Amino acid sequence: MTILEDTPARHFLAGLGALLPRPRAILAISAHWETDIPAVSNPPANETIHDFYGFPPALYAQHYNPPVAHELAGRVAQLLEKAGQTCGWMASAGWTMAPGCH
DSSP states (O other): OGGGSOOHHHHHHHHHHHHSOOOSEEOOOOSOSOOSSOEEEOOSSOOOOOOOOSSOHHHHTOOOOOOBOHHHHHHHHHHHHHTTOOOEEESOOOTTTSOEEO
16 A cells, blocks of 8 residues: 555655646546446536545545646537547546546
């Protein structure tokens, strides 16, 4: 459990943000949700979803709730539709699915 242990990988990841330029947004693409067509999530606010079980309690205490990048979500939907791909919208999907604006 790298995030909970004192390992070189944890220290590297903890300092990585300082080495990279700050992104305007992060686009996460996942096949995690089951939908009939590709869907873009655009919730009013992001929330962390812990959809795993049997791990140490400290892991469930981890939260990251970045702002939503509504403009990016709209642009992704436009590009999908322009490419001929029908696209749906999800009003809420949790952090792992929504573009985050930083």
